[in-house]
Amino acid sequence: MEGRPLEATQPDSRLTEQARHGNPAAFGLLVQRYQEVAFRVAYLIAGDAHDAEDIAQDAFIKAYAGLARFRSDAPFRPWLLQIVTNEARNRRRSAGRRAHLAVRAAAHQRNAASGDAAPSPETAALADEQRQVLLDALDTLREEDRQAIAYRYFLDLSEAEMADALGCARGTVKSRLSRALARLRERLAPRGVARG
Amino acid sequence: MADQMLRWSDAELEAALRSLGARVAYPPTPDLADSVRARLAQAAALMGPRGRVVAMWPRVLAAVLVAALLVAGAALAISADAREAVAQRLGLRGVAITHVEELPTPTAEPTLAATAAPSPPGAALGLGTRSPLSDARGQMSFAVLVPSVLGDPDAVYVLNASQVSLVYAPRATLPRAPQGASVGLLLTEFHATLDETLFQKGIPPNARLEEVRVGASRGFFISGAPHSFFYRDASGTVQQDRSRLAGNTLLWEQNGLTLRLESALDRDESIRIAESLR
Numbered sequence: 001m002e003g004r005p006l007e008a009t010q011p012d013s014r015l016t017e018q019a020r021h022g023n024p025a026a027f028g029l030l031v032q033r034y035q036e037v038a039f040r041v042a043y044l045i046a047g048d049a050h051d052a053e054d055i056a057q058d059a060f061i062k063a064y065a066g067l068a069r070f071r072s073d074a075p076f077r078p079w080l081l082q083i084v085t086n087e088a089r090n091r092r093r094s095a096g097r098r099a100h101l102a103v104r105a106a107a108h109q110r111n112a113a114s115g116d117a118a119p120s121p122e123t124a125a126l127a128d129e130q131r132q133v134l135l136d137a138l139d140t141l142r143e144e145d146r147q148a149i150a151y152r153y154f155l156d157l158s159e160a161e162m163a164d165a166l167g168c169a170r171g172t173v174k175s176r177l178s179r180a181l182a183r184l185r186e187r188l189a190p191r192g193v194a195r196g
Numbered sequence: 197m198a199d200q201m202l203r204w205s206d207a208e209l210e211a212a213l214r215s216l217g218a219r220v221a222y223p224p225t226p227d228l229a230d231s232v233r234a235r236l237a238q239a240a241a242l243m244g245p246r247g248r249v250v251a252m253w254p255r256v257l258a259a260v261l262v263a264a265l266l267v268a269g270a271a272l273a274i275s276a277d278a279r280e281a282v283a284q285r286l287g288l289r290g291v292a293i294t295h296v297e298e299l300p301t302p303t304a305e306p307t308l309a310a311t312a313a314p315s316p317p318g319a320a321l322g323l324g325t326r327s328p329l330s331d332a333r334g335q336m337s338f339a340v341l342v343p344s345v346l347g348d349p350d351a352v353y354v355l356n357a358s359q360v361s362l363v364y365a366p367r368a369t370l371p372r373a374p375q376g377a378s379v380g381l382l383l384t385e386f387h388a389t390l391d392e393t394l395f396q397k398g399i400p401p402n403a404r405l406e407e408v409r410v411g412a413s414r415g416f417f418i419s420g421a422p423h424s425f426f427y428r429d430a431s432g433t434v435q436q437d438r439s440r441l442a443g444n445t446l447l448w449e450q451n452g453l454t455l456r457l458e459s460a461l462d463r464d465e466s467i468r469i470a471e472s473l474r
Contacts, residue, residue, distance in 0.1 A: 024233060025233075027232070028229050028233050031228055031229040031232050031233075035226075035227070035228040035229065036225040038228075039222075043223065049223035052223070053226045053228070057228050057232060057235070060228060061235055130201060130212065131215075131219065134201070134216055153217050154213075154214075154220060181209060185209070188201055189202060
């Protein structure tokens with residue numbers, strides 16, 4: 001706490017150590033550093049910006065409170081994301097909501113199946129439809145599979161980070177991810193056949 | 197189109213997922229640093245003088261922080277008036293009532309209750325050292341109050357010179373409390389001052405909170421669900437406690453003491469007993 005000035009460039013381990021000794025400013029820097037990824041993880045699970053903000057905020061508070069249990073040589077980000085993930089899951093469960101992967105394609109022409117086909121270049125329309133097919137297929141997956149895919153490909157977490165965030169052994173992340181992808185393919189198949 | 201997707205290689209599928217991920221319309225990230233900082237400062241302020249906060253850091257503060265997880269806009273049975281009244285720790289000396297969405301995991305129930313040996317009512321509740329009422333009166337730093345309509349308690353527990361618990365076994369007029377392990381009513385009296393005691397009550401959404409009058413004092417009646425407590429004991433250490441009986445709770449202040457009455461009784465009956473304290 002005393003002596004060393006706080007700098008935004010300090011490594012996570014230094015900041016967690018200072019925060020652990022009762023320096024909220026050090027923790028503030030960690031919040032700034034990771035609020036975006038925390039918020040996005042929460043948003044992907046909760047599907048609502050307001051809920052995601054609450055979840056992320058509570059997760060930071062819990063992380064601060066849990067610093068005593070946190071090994072300062074361990075990476076902070078995946079530990080935080082694990083707290084965010086748990087917080088988001090618990091909230092959704094207590095709200096009795098079914099998990100949907102909360103993806104909204106960027107504001108862009110995506111033709112709803114309203115029959116009111118808006119004109120768009122065929123290539124873009126195909127890409128949009130592919131995205132929708134992919135989204136629909138993702139939505140039918142188990143929560144575990146969806147989260148593994150979202151963490152890896154949407155949020156670009158490393159496999160080691162995923163293991164921490166999802167609370168599983170590092171060795172199993174790769175196989176878990178490949179199983180999730182295999183199941184995603186299965187979900188794509190019937191739709192493809194039906195549409196011929 | 198779709199059968200084209202079926203022919204995607206792993207790499208193509210992964211690329212498609214990355215492309216999909218890149219198009220997720222995330223809402224703008226709110227600035228959490230300020231709100232988190234404010235909440236940490238608030239929790240620290242509740243804890244008292246700064247030096248003490250640091251000394252207790254962080255295991256103890258953890259309990260307070262968890263209790264302080266406020267849920268904005270959650271649907272509540274708590275009336276707006278009552279919520280307003282408790283929002284600023286008004287009314288009761290050293291008491292903060294905080295709405296929480298979910299209770300922290302309760303500590304394990306003592307296994308004492310499972311043993312066959314008969315134990316006095318409340319022995320499994322971890323209320324302190326059992327003591328005869330007369331001894332307890334001598335040990336306490338304040339005059340112990342006893343509800344005259346109930347008479348002397350069946351067991352008394354002293355936690356330290358500033359907290360005493362009176363336990364009554366179930367009887368005809370005192371139904372057994374839901375998780376009471378042969379307890380009908382629990383009355384806890386503790387010496388509380390604003391700078392010495394922090395007492396937080398975690399109220400889950402399915403609990404109901406009403407502001408009531410106990411004699412000339414203001415109080416709160418909490419019913420409908422178990423809740424948790426966070427308070428600072430005489431040594432300044434924050435303790436976590438939960439509603440012991442999963443029944444209804446009346447909290448009020450009298451003679452400079454804060455009192456907590458837990459039972460399966462309804463509001464009016466709880467108040468009647470509370471008003472008989474002598």
